Amino acid sequence: MRICLICNEYATTAAGGQGLVIRAMAEGWRSRDHEVRVIGLGLGLSGDEGQLVDIPVGRFRGAWLAARRKLWKQVRAWAKAGEIDLAEVPLSRGMAASSGKLPIPLVVRAHGSHVCRAHYAGRRAGMLHRLLEPWSLARADAVSSVSEFMAAELVERFCSPSTVIYNPVRMPAPAANDWADRGLDLIYAGRDGCGKGLHELLQAWGALSDLPLRLQLYGRVALTDVPAGVTVHGPVSQLELQQAFQRARYAVLPSRFESFGLAAAEAMACGAATIVAAGTGSAELGAHGVHCLHASCDGDAIAEAVRSLVEDTDSATKIATTGAEHVALRFTLDRALDETEAFYQATIAAFRRS
Numbered sequence: 001m002r003i004c005l006i007c008n009e010y011a012t013t014a015a016g017g018q019g020l021v022i023r024a025m026a027e028g029w030r031s032r033d034h035e036v037r038v039i040g041l042g043l044g045l046s047g048d049e050g051q052l053v054d055i056p057v058g059r060f061r062g063a064w065l066a067a068r069r070k071l072w073k074q075v076r077a078w079a080k081a082g083e084i085d086l087a088e089v090p091l092s093r094g095m096a097a098s099s100g101k102l103p104i105p106l107v108v109r110a111h112g113s114h115v116c117r118a119h120y121a122g123r124r125a126g127m128l129h130r131l132l133e134p135w136s137l138a139r140a141d142a143v144s145s146v147s148e149f150m151a152a153e154l155v156e157r158f159c160s161p162s163t164v165i166y167n168p169v170r171m172p173a174p175a176a177n178d179w180a181d182r183g184l185d186l187i188y189a190g191r192d193g194c195g196k197g198l199h200e201l202l203q204a205w206g207a208l209s210d211l212p213l214r215l216q217l218y219g220r221v222a223l224t225d226v227p228a229g230v231t232v233h234g235p236v237s238q239l240e241l242q243q244a245f246q247r248a249r250y251a252v253l254p255s256r257f258e259s260f261g262l263a264a265a266e267a268m269a270c271g272a273a274t275i276v277a278a279g280t281g282s283a284e285l286g287a288h289g290v291h292c293l294h295a296s297c298d299g300d301a302i303a304e305a306v307r308s309l310v311e312d313t314d315s316a317t318k319i320a321t322t323g324a325e326h327v328a329l330r331f332t333l334d335r336a337l338d339e340t341e342a343f344y345q346a347t348i349a350a351f352r353r354s
Contacts, residue, residue: 001344002035004075006089010038010057017262018090018111020238021146021167026055028168028337037084039074041067068098079104086344094132096139105351107344108140110162112259116153120257121195134158142347144340146260147281153259165340166284168333169265170238175246179271179320180313185248186306187272189218189241189263190255195297197254197277202227203299204306211310218244238266245270249316250309256297258282265331268292268323273316275305285331291323 005026009019022038029036037056058074060067078084079102088107089095096108115133118125137143137154143162145151154160190196198221205215205227215230217223218241226232236244241263245251251267252275258264261282267274268285276282278294278301288294295305309316 001029001341001348002083002085003029003037003344004078004084004087005036005038006040006071006075006087006095007038008040008093008095010040017260018092020170021111021262022090024168024170024333025336025340028333030055032337035084037078039071041071065098068095071095072099076100076102086348089136091133091136091143094129094136096136097132099139105141105347106139107142107144107347108136110143110145110150110154110259111167112146112150113153113157115157116150116259117195117257119157134160141351142343144343147284149279149281149284150259163343165336165343166331167260167262167265168336169262169269169327169331170333171328172242172246172266172270175271177246179249179317182249183214183247184212184310185214185216185250187216187218187244187248187251187267188253189251189267190221190253191219192221192223195256197256197297197302200297200299201252201254201302202230204303205230207299207303208306211307213250213306213310216244216248242266242270245272248272249320250306251275252295252302252306253277253282254295254297254302255280255282261285264292265327269327271320271324273309273320274323275302275309286323286326290319291326292319 005022007022010023026036026038039058041060060070075087086105088109091108091110092112092114114129115125137158137160143160144165145162146167148164151162151164154162188201192198217232218236220235221232245267251272253264255277258277258280264274264276264282265285274292275295276292278296283294286292293305295301
């Protein structure tokens with residue numbers, strides 16, 4: 001197949017979870033001898049076009065609407081020239097809404113949604129997102145979701161069915177230390193807003209002061225007052241975050257809204273006993289009490305989950321081990337590529353019959 005992936009976060013430097021997943025898939029397609037190209041707005045490259053692992057990458061700059069028009073004009077030109085068979089674009093930011101009619105099928109992939117995230121944060125999404133996201137779904141020839149949770153959200157908020165294909169998780173290099181030799185550290189990775197659960201985690205931290213534990217915060221975190229026992233590291237690369245997970249015994253990712261939970265999946269893959277957000281896509285990463293712990297985004301619930309791991313070392317060790325094994329088996333790149341390829345082929349066949 002000849003695939004065009006549209007992504008605004010695809011970059012050589014640190015990127016968000018969506019960008020990391022799309023880059024992994026692009027490199028996977030290339031390794032299987034499919035033709036793949038990436039295009040987006042502001043991709044973080046040094047020039048207008050670049051090359052990453054033998055994959056053509058292009059971007060468009062300029063005013064918001066003008067850049068989108070240029071992007072879709074290029075995609076349409078490639079499609080008319082027979083250079084691409086299918087294009088995929090994320091749902092967030094409503095990029096597909098301005099695509100117009102294309103001579104190839106357009107897949108919208110729900111890595112997340114501003115409308116859904118705003119709902120779980122207790123606020124209303126901006127008007128532009130409320131317009132563009134449903135328009136994008138209506139424009140799509142096929143829709144896929146990164147979890148059952150996200151698929152249910154699309155049905156509830158947009159009346160849009162979708163095919164669930166879980167994201168791949170890039171497995172880290174084997175850890176050099178045993179779990180028992182790791183530091184008594186609790187890792188959080190995320191932002192300090194957007195309902196990511198940091199506020200609730202810091203509430204829980206106050207109830208855990210009797211434990212010999214250190215809280216390490218990674219990501220876009222800005223605290224005016226840093227509590228005792230807490231270290232703020234700021235944004236780091238994917239490799240640096242994986243290394244932090246491998247040095248720590250525990251991880252906690254208590255977001256109110258998580259479509260998939262890549263950071264939580266990577267924490268589990270790195271062998272940290274991980275607490276994930278109950279009732280979100282993260283809860284699909286593993287069974288509660290077996291591969292991870294599920295906790296609601298509430299200070300008391302988070303504190304209880306952390307304490308249970310710290311005070312029961314045997315249980316925490318087992319959860320860390322089985323969690324890493326489960327992620328390594330369930331969320332492989334090969335599985336994601338196999339399922340996506342079958343989905344793409346079915347989408348292309350249905351498009352040609354219509």
